[in-house]
Amino acid sequence: xxxxxxxxxxxxxxxxxxxxxxxxxxxxxxxxxxxxxxxxxxxxxxxxxxxxxxxxxxxxxxxxxxxxxxxxxxxxxxxxxxxxxxxxxxxxxxxxxxxxxxxxxxxxxxxxxxxxxxxxxxxxxxxxxxxxxxxxxxxxxxxxxxxxxxxxxxxxxxxxxxxxxxxxxxxxxxxxxxxxxxxxxxxxxxxxxxxxxxxxxxxxxxxxxxxxxxxxxxxxxxxxxxxxxxxxxxxxxxxxxxxxxxxxxxxxxxxxxxxxxxxxxxxxxxxxxxxxxxxxxxxxxxxxxxxxxxxxxxxxxxxxxxxxxxxxxxxxxxxxxxxxxxxxxxxxxxxxxxxxxxxxxxxxxxxxxxxxxxxxxxxxxxxxxxxxxxxxxxxxxxxxxxxxxxxxxxxxxxxxxxxxxxxxxxxxxxxxxxxxxxxxxxxxxxxxxxxxxxxxxxxxxxxxxxxxxxxxxxxxxxxxxxxxxxxxxxxxxxxxxxxxxx
Amino acid sequence: xxxxxxxxxxxxxxxxxxxxxxxxxxxxxxxxxxxxxxxxxxxxxxxxxxxxxxxxxxxxxxxxxxxxxxxxxxxxxxxxxxxxxxxxxxxxxxxxxxxxxxxxxxxxxxxxxxxxxxxxxxxxxxxxxxxxxxxxxxxxxxxxxxxxxxxxxxxxxxxxxxxxxxxxxxxxxxxxxxxxxxxxxxxxxxxxxxxxxxxxxxxxxxxxxxxxxxxxxxxxxxxxxxxxxx
Numbered sequence: 001x002x003x004x005x006x007x008x009x010x011x012x013x014x015x016x017x018x019x020x021x022x023x024x025x026x027x028x029x030x031x032x033x034x035x036x037x038x039x040x041x042x043x044x045x046x047x048x049x050x051x052x053x054x055x056x057x058x059x060x061x062x063x064x065x066x067x068x069x070x071x072x073x074x075x076x077x078x079x080x081x082x083x084x085x086x087x088x089x090x091x092x093x094x095x096x097x098x099x100x101x102x103x104x105x106x107x108x109x110x111x112x113x114x115x116x117x118x119x120x121x122x123x124x125x126x127x128x129x130x131x132x133x134x135x136x137x138x139x140x141x142x143x144x145x146x147x148x149x150x151x152x153x154x155x156x157x158x159x160x161x162x163x164x165x166x167x168x169x170x171x172x173x174x175x176x177x178x179x180x181x182x183x184x185x186x187x188x189x190x191x192x193x194x195x196x197x198x199x200x201x202x203x204x205x206x207x208x209x210x211x212x213x214x215x216x217x218x219x220x221x222x223x224x225x226x227x228x229x230x231x232x233x234x235x236x237x238x239x240x241x242x243x244x245x246x247x248x249x250x251x252x253x254x255x256x257x258x259x260x261x262x263x264x265x266x267x268x269x270x271x272x273x274x275x276x277x278x279x280x281x282x283x284x285x286x287x288x289x290x291x292x293x294x295x296x297x298x299x300x301x302x303x304x305x306x307x308x309x310x311x312x313x314x315x316x317x318x319x320x321x322x323x324x325x326x327x328x329x330x331x332x333x334x335x336x337x338x339x340x341x342x343x344x345x346x347x348x349x350x351x352x353x354x355x356x357x358x359x360x361x362x363x364x365x366x367x368x369x370x371x372x373x374x375x376x377x378x379x380x381x382x383x384x385x386x387x388x389x390x391x392x393x394x395x396x397x398x399x400x401x402x403x404x405x406x407x408x409x410x411x412x413x414x415x416x417x418x419x420x421x422x423x424x425x426x427x428x429x430x431x432x433x434x435x436x437x438x439x440x441x442x443x444x445x446x447x448x449x450x451x452x453x454x455x456x457x458x459x460x461x462x463x464x465x466x467x468x469x470x471x472x473x474x475x476x477x478x479x480x481x482x483x484x485x486x
Numbered sequence: 487x488x489x490x491x492x493x494x495x496x497x498x499x500x501x502x503x504x505x506x507x508x509x510x511x512x513x514x515x516x517x518x519x520x521x522x523x524x525x526x527x528x529x530x531x532x533x534x535x536x537x538x539x540x541x542x543x544x545x546x547x548x549x550x551x552x553x554x555x556x557x558x559x560x561x562x563x564x565x566x567x568x569x570x571x572x573x574x575x576x577x578x579x580x581x582x583x584x585x586x587x588x589x590x591x592x593x594x595x596x597x598x599x600x601x602x603x604x605x606x607x608x609x610x611x612x613x614x615x616x617x618x619x620x621x622x623x624x625x626x627x628x629x630x631x632x633x634x635x636x637x638x639x640x641x642x643x644x645x646x647x648x649x650x651x652x653x654x655x656x657x658x659x660x661x662x663x664x665x666x667x668x669x670x671x672x673x674x675x676x677x678x679x680x681x682x683x684x685x686x687x688x689x690x691x692x693x694x695x696x697x698x699x700x701x702x703x704x705x706x707x708x709x710x711x712x713x714x715x716x
Contacts, residue, residue: 064597067645076645077597078553140551144591179493188497195501203509207588212581213513214589220508264497268504272512276561276592278578281515287507349567353559353596424596427571430612431599432641439643 026112028383034113035106036384038120038168040467042099043377045127047460049091052134054456056084058449061409065442074138082149083137089225090150090158091130093369097233098126098162100376101186102169103384104240108183109174115167122164129157145204145215146274147222152205159197166190181256185236188264189229196224212279216272223271226365227295228264234332234372235263235302238325241372241379242306245322246313256305263298266291273343276352292343299336303329318479320395321379327403328371335364338414350425355438356417359410366452367406374402374459381463387471389478394462396480401455409448416441516581522702534700535585545692548685549591552647559593560602560696565708573611574600576699576707583698598644605694626667628690629682637669650686653678663687 060080062069067077106113113119133150136142142149150158169190173183200221203209209217239256243249250256269291277285306329310322338360342351351357378395382388389395420438423429465471472478524531549555562575569575579602584590593600603609604623612619620627620638627638633651635642654661656679664679674680682690701707 063645064643067643071645071649073552073649076553076647078556080553081556082553082594140553142550142553143589144550144555145589146592146594184493187493191494191497192501195498199505199509204589209509209513209517210588211516211519211584211586212590212592213509213516215592216512217509218589220504261496261500264500265503268500269507271504272508276563278563279561279581279584279592281512284508284512349564352563353593355595355597358595420596425568427568430616431572432639435597435643436641 026110028107030112031106031110032103032383034116035103035119038116038123039099039103039380040384041120042095042102042123043381043463044467045123046092046095046099047463049087049095049130050456051453051460053084053088053091054449054453056080057088058446058453060084061442061446061449065439065446073140079138079140079142082142083134086137086147086150087130087134089230089365090133091127093230093365093373094158094225095123095126095130096373096377097189097230097369098123098165100237100373100380101190101233102165102172103380104182104186104237104376105169106172108180108240109172111172111174113168113172115171118164119168122161122166122168124161125157126161126165129154129159129161132157145218145222147225148200148204148218152201155197155201159194159201162190162194162197166194180239181250181253181260182236182240184257184260185232185239188260189232189236192224192232192264193229196221196228200224212275216275216280219274220271223274226361226369227267227270230365230369231267231299231332232263234328234369235299237372237376238306238329239302241321241325241375242310242329243313245315245319245325245379246310247315248309248313250305250309251312252305256302259298259301259305263295263302266294266298270295270339270343277345277348289343289345289348293340296333296336296340300333303333320389320392320399320478320480321375323399323480324371324375324378324402326375327399328368328373328375331363331368331371335360335368338363350421351417352421354417354421354424355413356421359413359417362406362413363410367403367410370406371403374398377463381466382471382477385466385469385471387466387469388476389462390465390471391462392478392480394458395478398455398459398462399480401451401453401458405448405451405453405455409445409452412441412445412448416445519582519585521585522582534702535583535698540695541688541691542695543692545688545690545695546591548689549692552689554601555591555593557593557595557597557644558599558601559596560591560600561593562600562602562698565705569600570709571611572599573609573709575603575606576608576709577701577705579698580702580705582702582704601693601696602698603696605696606699608699625690625694626665628693629665629686630667632686632689633665633668633680633682634672637672647686650683650689652681652683654681 059070059075060077063077063080102119133154136151136154137149141151143151173187200217203217204214239250270288272280272284273288273292310326341347342356342360378389416438419440420434423434423437521533521535523533561579562569563578565578570577599610607622609623631638632647634646634648635644653674656677660679661681664681668680699707
């Protein structure tokens with residue numbers, strides 16, 4: 001492929017964009033202008049949360065190996081780990097997902113978004129919820145609900161922000177046309193997250209469910225944030241970005257829609273698997289484990305379809321968006337395979353409660369979803385800020401840190417979990433011996449975080465320059481070295 | 487209706503199925519549990535579990551606030567497992583164990599040992615020749631463990647919770663709760679003593695209250711209640 005073709009494919013005027021634009025529809029420039037302040041604001045705050053949560057995550061990783069390091073009450077591992085994870089989940093992934101989702105809905109609907117103040121207020125509330133959650137968790141006002149550690153006040157703000165923001169997206173959503181797969185995934189994700197946050201927190205806060213059912217509801221709600229909001233947003237984003245960049249439409253559209261529904265049914269039934277089997281009714285444990293295994297089918301099928309589209313296209317060589325998105329999609333398949341693997345009863349009995357669980361979660365969120373979100377931001381920002389990324393070297397460095405650093409951290413967590421799981425299954429070994437085996441990989445995890453932090457810092461700097469409209473003087477799309485993306 | 491026109495009703499239907507299967511039906515099964523009451527000749531003998539309104543209840547709040555559940559589980563898995571063999575409990579933990587816990591502190595992971603029965607005298611089966619095997623894990627041992635974990639468990643990866651203690655100048659005969667079992671290396675300078683805060687006293691009361699070895703119909707004890715062979 002020639003450089004010129006690649007430039008055409010990744011510039012803001014792709015052939016598909018042109019074909020999609022109706023004569024009567026508002027221009028892409030007008031659509032982008034209608035979402036610009038809110039979406040750039042969301043990306044800016046998401047980047048701040050990304051850097052902060054990665055820093056806290058790095059500190060937590062160091063503390064695994066050196067528990068006495070910075071030993072203050074607000075920085076104990078017990079508070080730091082949930083604070084870092086939830087802030088990464090809601091602050092970075094959630095905030096960026098709101099921005100990406102809103103822009104793609106505006107573009108696919110071909111409508112100028114009305115009511116920006118509504119969205120802006122929603123975004124402020126959402127970010128306020130993250131701030132309250134982070135401060136409260138570090139301050140010790142956390143809930144002992146796995147994945148829902150932020151206090152209730154934080155979830156009230158997150159839900160209120162999401163409700164306002166979703167209303168804005170709904171006003172933009174064109175319900176009359178035949179929707180793209182991307183729009184279906186994104187609207188479904190917004191709807192599920194709202195329903196889930198509301199129902200789950202209400203059930204727990206009002207003690208409508210008690211005892212172990214509270215943990216089941218927590219697993220159902222927290223799991224929905226990952227599997228029914230962030231993963232669908234990532235899949236929907238990939239469904240939008242890959243055809244746009246590669247220049248080839250998604251093949252097997254009807255089959256992909258069947259996989260869409262299969263994904264939501266399986267993911268919706270898989271969430272209780274996060275609760276230990278002995279605490280669940282037998283049928284529920286079996287259903288959740290089976291659904292966790294079946295998820296592999298729609299995820300692998302959808303990613304295969306996306307990869308086929310990427311390879312069928314004649315554009316996109318050197319596109320940073322494509323490189324990040326494809327890496328993230330590959331991670332989604334690997335994550336779903338590992339989730340299926342760890343759902344097998346005999347495997348679960350060995351690996352449950354080890355760092356293997358956190359490794360799989362990290363692969364899903366810190367690698368897969370995160371890389372797709374980066375890919376989307378690399379694609380969207382030149383269109384929103386009307387300037388091109390300044391440096392391909394910074395993007396390459398970011399990819400190095402984000403992709404390889406995060407993958408290395410995941411690898412260390414998985415290996416540590418496997419080693420500790422095997423040792424803990426031997427009743428003859430003392431717990432101290434178990435931890436000694438598992439901790440052999442902690443240093444690698446800490447080093448990986450340094451790489452991740454450096455990569456994300458490069459992205460933060462680059463994004464700031466972009467927000468200030470400091471980009472390529474020539475206005476040419478910034479490409480990585482052509483042909484090196486696969 | 488076009489295929490895409492069913493997004494909202496379709497997703498709401500999927501959500502309803504997920505809610506029913508994961509929450510509503512399990513809640514109808516598990517939410518109706520009650521304490522198991524033992525009677526002999528029509529007379530009440532005992533009930534398990536019972537609601538805890540004591541200092542331990544405050545200690546549970548401290549446990550949560552310090553994030554202990556990030557590293558410690560409170561669930562013994564299975565009967566024929568390493569959990570039981572290791573002495574973490576005499577039987578598996580079941581939903582009835584958490585009857586009065588809203589929410590139960592199941593825990594996120596095991597970077598430290600399971601604490602479901604840490605208050606039981608039979609907790610853990612360290613080998614008899616383990617130099618760090620304590621005579622008993624009483625309040626004094628728990629206090630020292632929280633103050634300086636490696637003083638009682640050389641390989642412990644738990645951080646010190648020394649910030650829950652205060653160093654006081656000794657007044658009169660000294661504070662009755664001051665730590666008296668500190669090793670020489672941790673002793674404060676002459677004239678001072680290490681005194682646990684109200685929070686840490688509550689936390690220790692909570693830890694010592696954790697004993698789920700009561701045999702239940704659905705989970706009879708499978709291990710001896712006294713320490714096993716190692």
